[in-house]
Amino acid sequence: MAARTKTATPGHSAVIRAVKLNNHKLGASAAHTWRTMPVPHADKDRTHLNEDWRPVSSPKALRTAIRERLELADNVTADSVLAIEYVVSGPHEAFAEQGGSVEWRSYFCDALAFLEARHGAENIAAVNVQLDELTPHLVVYAVPLVDYPATTRTRNVILGKQGDEWIRGPKAFDIPARTALSATHFMGCRDQLRELQSSFAEEVAIPHGLSRGLRHSAATHVTTKAYHQALARGLAENLSLSPDDLARQGLLWGKESPEKHAARVTDFVVEHYAPTVARAATAGIERRRADEMAETARRTEAALNEERTAHQQARERLRGLIGGLSGEEITKIKGFANKCRRLRREAEEARKLEEQQREEEAQAERERMENDRAAQLRRLTPEALARLEKGERVKAWRFAIARDDLGETLEAWLDSDLFEMDGILSSRGRALIEREAPRPTERHTTQEQTPATPGAGMPTRSPFER
Known part of the structure; x- marks a missing residue:
């Protein structure tokens, strides 16, 4: 510019x-x-x-x-x-x-x-x-259009299960950049x-060479359509003579018909009095503008009074604090105030640092727990995964999808043909579980039954338990 x-x-x-x-x-x-x-x-x-x-x-x-x-x-x-x-x-x-x-x-x-x-x-x-x-x-x-940059949003979510308790904690989610209307x-x-x-x-x-409009203005925009409607209405209501009005005096102008005379007189009035009638027709708009200017002045005065009152209150508070004190005493008070501000600032910085350290420790603990779970899943064979309860199996599957370092493990599970998407058992996986399930007749063959031992690779507990 x-x-x-x-x-x-x-x-x-x-x-x-x-x-x-x-x-x-x-x-x-x-x-x-x-x-x-x-x-x-x-x-x-x-x-x-x-x-x-x-x-x-x-x-x-x-x-x-x-x-x-x-x-x-x-x-x-x-x-x-x-x-x-x-x-x-x-x-x-x-x-x-x-x-x-x-x-x-x-x-x-x-x-x-x-x-x-x-x-x-x-x-x-x-x-x-x-x-x-x-x-x-x-x-x-x-x-x-507004361009919003990529950012990270933290939400409190369920991180896993420890024993019989669900563990919740903050988790960061990446929000991609976007353009919005x-x-x-x-x-x-x-x-x-x-x-x-x-x-x-x-x-x-x-x-x-122009200036800003009035602050706190109450004025509203008068559309061109509204202005011209008022003007046309004023002209239509004031500038017309009917032939009937002239017919009663027709004897005075016998050589001119009432219609021609009405048209001639109307043209004369439009030419000479149209500006006056136009000003009268738009007087309502001008009155509204005057009212808006009065309201603008009232608002400005109210804002000024509010500022004046706040300033006076600040002066009175200051006078109550330092009124009657010597210059040396006021200097000491200023030094004490600065010390208080510094201590408060240092305390706030220490608090933020402590919160940051706690968050970093909590994040490190969450990462350690997730890495432990990932290590357990790497040792989990497809057959062992199939033997897990459905909820635990699906959770393990989704956890593996979210981890880049479990890609090979996920591929091994998929290659086994025991699963469909999201850890759901395929027909082959269901057949495996049905074959290993104990038959009802075998449960009562003897009074003392030796507990079944887990198969090879079968976990004794969920990989999400610590």
Whole structure:
């Protein structure tokens, strides 16, 4: 952005307005921007002067450009905000064409650079400069994509079983980098909109001789449609003469029919009194603006009073602490306060270090336990795995999948044909277990039965027990 040092003109406030556009609102906005719908306040003879600063010059092209950017996002839904429409302008009389100091091209170039820095130039789908209206303004469509870097999230999960107790503890999960569609990231609350106004004024408006709008303003945007509706309503209600009104005096103007006379008088009234009627018709809007300015003043005064009260309370507290003390005593108090802050800071650092050491010890213990389990599983033959209870078998299988160093063990289990996916027994595995199961007739052959000894490789307990 070019560096400028112009002084802001009093009363000439910059205009930057941001509107969220979903799929439905996007169509209406694009039709207005590229004049594919009637725009009464736009001069058709000047529409050719409008400029596109991106290779997008129609509503269809805008949707295509936005759709290409949305392919990067992983959270687009039917009701998502697809774009943010920014409108940048200023007071009519502030522009050079009307005797002001603002050069619209330079002003809009800096405004676009500001929005590119805010969203990324690649996410600016379309830029249109409109010069066919009374005041030049810039329209920018930004796709609100946000790049989130890869990170690690810690969750409290079940780590295993020790004896009859399940062991829980923190486990880190890697969250991959992602791109999301999020208008809320840019304009999710009032403070963000205020920051937009402030930063735009500081970086763009003030260097061009414009100022920031009022803080704590209660003013609301009056749409062009609402303004023209009020104007048309005032003209329709005040500028007409019916032939019936003139017919009663027809004897005075016998050479002119009532219809012709009504049309002539109406034209005369429109020519001479239309400005007065227009001002009267829009008086309601002006009254609303006056009320909003009064509310703005009230809010500003309330904010100032709140700050004044807080400042006074801080002064009183300070006076209660050091009132009547000598300079030497105040210096001692400051030294004691600094010592307390230092001790508190050191205690906080020690606490964080102790927590970090405990977490590292706990992590080392978890890794040791998992390595012990991995060593047990490496010695576990496919037949021994098949003899485990289903829950223990599935747990062992999933544990082996999660460990890179158990790849060969997992392959040996799979090559045995005793298992399907996730440790479920195959038909061959079930047949193995059925063959080894004791038969009912054998259990009562003698009164004293020798306990069966485990087969080769058969574990006497779960590999997840310590």
